[in-house]
Amino acid sequence: MLEMPPVDAGVVARREEIAAALRAIVPDGVISDVDGRRVYESDGLTAYQQPPLLVVLPETTAQVARVLRWCHAQGVQVVPRGSGTSLSGGALPLADAVLLGLGRMNRILEVDYADRVAVVQPGVTNLAITRAVEDAGFYYAPDPSSQIACSIGGNVAENSGGVHCLKYGLTTNNVLGVEIVLADGEVLRLGGKQPEAAGLDLLGVVVGSEGLLGVVTEVTVALLPRPETARALLLGFPSVAQAGEAVAEIIASGIIPAGMEMMDKPATHAAEAFVHAGYPLDAEALLIVELDGPRAECDHLVEAVKAITSRHGASSCQTSATEADRLNFWAGRKAAFPAVGRISPDYYCMDGTIPRRRLPEVLARMSQLSAHYGLGLANVFHAGDGNLHPLIMYDANIEGQLAKAEAFGADILRMCVEVGGVLTGEHGVGVEKRDLMPEMFTATDLAQQRRLKAAFDPALLLNPGKVFPLLHRCTEMGRVHVHHGKARFPELPRF
Numbered sequence: 001m002l003e004m005p006p007v008d009a010g011v012v013a014r015r016e017e018i019a020a021a022l023r024a025i026v027p028d029g030v031i032s033d034v035d036g037r038r039v040y041e042s043d044g045l046t047a048y049q050q051p052p053l054l055v056v057l058p059e060t061t062a063q064v065a066r067v068l069r070w071c072h073a074q075g076v077q078v079v080p081r082g083s084g085t086s087l088s089g090g091a092l093p094l095a096d097a098v099l100l101g102l103g104r105m106n107r108i109l110e111v112d113y114a115d116r117v118a119v120v121q122p123g124v125t126n127l128a129i130t131r132a133v134e135d136a137g138f139y140y141a142p143d144p145s146s147q148i149a150c151s152i153g154g155n156v157a158e159n160s161g162g163v164h165c166l167k168y169g170l171t172t173n174n175v176l177g178v179e180i181v182l183a184d185g186e187v188l189r190l191g192g193k194q195p196e197a198a199g200l201d202l203l204g205v206v207v208g209s210e211g212l213l214g215v216v217t218e219v220t221v222a223l224l225p226r227p228e229t230a231r232a233l234l235l236g237f238p239s240v241a242q243a244g245e246a247v248a249e250i251i252a253s254g255i256i257p258a259g260m261e262m263m264d265k266p267a268t269h270a271a272e273a274f275v276h277a278g279y280p281l282d283a284e285a286l287l288i289v290e291l292d293g294p295r296a297e298c299d300h301l302v303e304a305v306k307a308i309t310s311r312h313g314a315s316s317c318q319t320s321a322t323e324a325d326r327l328n329f330w331a332g333r334k335a336a337f338p339a340v341g342r343i344s345p346d347y348y349c350m351d352g353t354i355p356r357r358r359l360p361e362v363l364a365r366m367s368q369l370s371a372h373y374g375l376g377l378a379n380v381f382h383a384g385d386g387n388l389h390p391l392i393m394y395d396a397n398i399e400g401q402l403a404k405a406e407a408f409g410a411d412i413l414r415m416c417v418e419v420g421g422v423l424t425g426e427h428g429v430g431v432e433k434r435d436l437m438p439e440m441f442t443a444t445d446l447a448q449q450r451r452l453k454a455a456f457d458p459a460l461l462l463n464p465g466k467v468f469p470l471l472h473r474c475t476e477m478g479r480v481h482v483h484h485g486k487a488r489f490p491e492l493p494r495f
């Protein structure tokens with residue numbers, strides 16, 4: 001089971017005193033009653049719940065800065081939260097920490113078509129950015145499946161991706177600037193409207209930092225012109241290996257599709273039963289390939305992809321003739337997670353990345369693990385970049401099944417690293433993968449990452465218990481490395 005840093009009972013006892021101090025800063029945005037706090041007890045990793053010490057909902061950067069300054073002076077920990085859709089438990093509250101919700105900072109501050117940027121507050125949802133500019137023919141490219149709900153601040157913190165990131169890049173490639181408040185209340189601006197700001201790439205450090213380095217209070221995103229046309233192919237394959245080979249050849253031929261997604265048979269069946277998109281139910285693997293650009297180029301690429309996939313044994317092929325068809329092809333893929341939620345009481349969504357060529361082998365090993373643990377599995381992947389989303393089905397009401405699902409998930413992530421991949425593609429480390437970090441990073445790597453954290457947040461008050469394995473294990477196991485009379489990481493607390 002998940003272990004968190006020990007709770008400071010002294011801070012919990014001060015709940016009402018802390019609430020009163022923070023109400024002086026955000027008069028209408030502090031929640032300290034039991035029922036109100038319970039609303040925030042979980043994020044997308046619903047297996048874990050913990051009501052926060054209290055919730056603060058600021059409306060301005062100045063309020064965020066004052067809240068953080070006060071908490072810093074008092075040694076009170078803070079967990080930032082956007083919309084709470086994190087699947088890795090990044091926004092999981094702590095009993096002795098303030099939960100800082102950015103949802104009320106939800107205004108689009110500026111749209112600048114000349115520079116093709118929008119400046120937005122962190123609580124604006126991902127989709128709301130596109131909605132605000134689509135009439136002018138623009139959009140914001142990264143499109144997580146949760147885009148209707150997730151906030152741009154959360155996207156920055158997780159470096160989120162989506163089906164169109166294969167061609168257009170992840171959040172890090174589409175964010176030009178941020179305003180960030182450090183743990184001590186200092187307000188920094190990194191980057192701006194123009195790409196490649198001078199100096200160290202601190203913006204690159206902040207994107208993907210999972211709320212550990214500062215609180216993002218403003219984001220400048222790039223806007224792209226809508227491509228003239230987009231067409232999608234829906235392809236069925238008799239085996240995952242053949243679909244995988246087709247993906248490899250599409251990429252090797254120099255084509256970069258706007259999106260290239262694969263689903264295995266269980267995921268296809270679950271999605272089809274949910275959205276009735278017309279998916280081929282006999283296929284062992286379903287591939288959706290989207291091409292976009294000028295019409296003539298798009299038509300040419302559609303034919304090229306058809307030829308490649310037919311060479312690799314595609315058993316069915318539909319091409320979208322209308323925009324409605326295209327959206328219909330995607331509807332099942334975009335709803336794959338809730339679709340699996342309909343056929344299993346609970347599911348655990350994993351996120352790891354592997355080299356594309358290892359896909360058939362990894363899938364075969366995953367089905368062996370599924371049999372070993374006695375738990376169902378459906379697979380959805382961003383096939384173009386090797387990002388896997390195995391969905392492990394379990395029932396939390398059956399004693400021991402959550403633990404089994406977690407052990408199964410940990411085995412999958414270890415396998416991702418073993419075949420040359422990485423622990424996460426886009427959902428972050430959070431608490432979910434925290435204890436697996438040593439599978440991928442050496443002690444030296446982790447020490448460097450901790451030093452970076454300490455440079456931004458020396459008192460270690462922001463989002464504790466996330467990303468880094470807890471150090472007390474070393475102490476308990478008697479493995480603290482003392483060199484020349486000094487323990488390593490003297491700046492970090494021992495539990």
Ligand SMILES: Cc1cc2nc3c(=O)[nH]c(=O)nc-3n(C[C@H](O)[C@H](O)[C@H](O)COP(=O)(O)OP(=O)(O)OC[C@H]3O[C@@H](n4cnc5c(N)ncnc54)[C@H](O)[C@@H]3O)c2cc1C
Pocket residue numbers: 043044079080081082083084085086087089090091102122143144145146149150151152153154155156157158159160161162163210211212214215216217337338426427463
């Ligand atoms: C059904 C479903 C589908 C999903 N599909 C995708 C997908 O396709 N691609 C993908 O990448 N993710 C996906 N996700 C995961 C999730 O939506 C993303 O990680 C998203 O970016 C989280 O945004 P949020 O606003 O909900 O952040 P939260 O869950 O509230 O927080 C996530 C992390 O960001 C930190 N944080 C939040 N706001 C700030 C801020 N302003 N400043 C500093 N730190 C902050 C939190 O501390 C936490 O560590 C999916 C989730 C669900 C439930």
